[in-house]
Amino acid sequence: MDLQTKIENNAIIVTISGRLDAVTAPEYEKKIRELIESGNIYMVVDFEHLDYISSAGLRGLLVMVKLLNAKGGRVCLANVNENVHSVFDMCGLTALFKMENSVAEALAALA
């Protein structure tokens, strides 16, 4: 898993690539926690290059939502591919996450 960040329109765009699974989820959670603790509470997570997600990855995302909610922040996911989306569906989490088709749309949704 690789994680890149950049700031745009007062939000942080987190681009994640590779896999979000039992091996990589702890690292994801740690980095996201650091970002939120340093004040980045409006977040777009770009999944364009995320190939795979498991329940371990979903747990990392749930932690992210919980931390942001506690700080009055928000998150929007962008470019969620079909395989990854199907895992959200299976777990009934699709409604819990705001999802948009592009980073631009996600930024707009947060504005």
Next chain:
Amino acid sequence: MIKIEHLSKKFGDLIVMKDITTEIKQGEVVSIIGPSGTGKSTLLRCLNLLEIPSAGSIHINGIDILDKNTDVAKIRQKMNMVFQSFNLFSHLSVLENLTIGPINLKGMSKQAAQAKALELLRLVGLAEKADSYPDELSGGQQQRVAIARCMAMEPEIILFDEPTSALDPTMVREVLSVIRRLAREGMTMAIVTHEMDFARDVSNRVLYMDEGIIYEEGPPEQIFDNPQKEKTRAFINRILSYTCRISSPDYDLYAMNAEIEAFCEKQILPKKTGYNLLLLVEELLQIYRPFLYTVVLDITIAYSEKKERLELICESTGEELNPIDNENLTDDLGLTIIRNLTESIDYLRLNGKNRLQFLIKTNLL
């Protein structure tokens, strides 16, 4: 007619066939099926004495053919063989291929041998090719000539060693229909074949060979519809499997993923199926993780090409325990994914092991 007892064959230290005991009765059509390299062709070659068995006996109509005083040439006239690679004489015409044996070995007149040869060529639908040479014929036509040549010696039994393996699919049918006709006419035959539908239709009895033994034998209805033994079932249903053993919580998930992906690629399973399998395996491993300090877990993925059925089996050592019933799961996300990916989940305690069997949803294939 043919009685085989405790027949074995070794090549150096390699045992290719061991303790084969069976009988072929007059008028019987016996198909010999099984994976490659399990001794099927060796059995036929031993019957025809192209290979000399290392142990055991073969009696044909009461005559011990392994007795050094037995006239091997005479035995071969009674029991002729059709090979995968036709083995026609390329410098002789089709007619000459059929007449050389009867003239030289049976003392038949040229005229009588030619008349018989033409009759047999008509039987296999190749009378108009009598003056052609083998290399002017297709593979299917060459094999039909080889069958007619075999018949020209008026054998009591014909041994077929994978008669259609060297043919392209379009030519298989023409050869099989000739063999079917011989079966209808009551010819005694032993046929090594990979053509399962053919073996089912044409045989009175089927021998399933595996690891050098007759692993299971019975009527075609038993072998093809209700095989009694595990390896026969796996072969008939074309089950291909991959097994991985995990004996520590520090397993290498990515190495395992690479092997599962390679398995899916080999079976030409859709990419989505591969994705779901990786997901299922990861979720299961997460559930098993607390137990992996003390138990050994075998994960098997089994795909039946024939039934288009994909199963995942987790077999673990240790006390009776169904991990997915465990109330200590931190949440039900993993279990929810597992239930979504599978059609059925069965747990049973078998041979002192815990066995969890998952049938993966077919709409995912």
